[in-house]
Amino acid sequence: MTPELLTLTLAALLQAVQFVLYAVPANLELGPGYTMSPRDREPSKQLSTKTARLGRALDNHFEGLILFTIACVTVTLSDQSTAFTAACAWTYLGARVLYIPAYYFGLRPGRSLIWAVGFFATVLMLLAALL
Secondary structure, eight states: OOHHHHHHHHHHHHHHHHHHHHHHHHHHHHOHHHHTSOOOSOOSSOOOHHHHHHHHHHHHHHHHHHHHHHHHHHHHHTTOOOHHHHHHHHHHHHHHHHHHHHHHTTOTTHHHHHHHHHHHHHHHHHHHHHO
């Protein structure tokens, strides 16, 4: 397994952990009546600020993981895995790990800077595959 595919697998597992970190307090706050319903209506109460942040961080990871997956698959299938692309992949994963508490605690501008590190690491992987 290439380092890029290893980090992709770990990023997917991180996403599963993020889901649990969000789902548990969201279910406790909203109750099973709403969370087990078809959710055709808005909940009768709002999530707490920090639980809502965990939900937005999870959504953000879904979005970022799409581009990162493309980068990992492109590098791997084109047999262009290098120390540079591996470092970019590990940088992405590290940024995603740091993003969770940064978003949870509302760190500004830290959260955005951490996001940017992960995004640009992914873009660099894609550019490395082209060159």
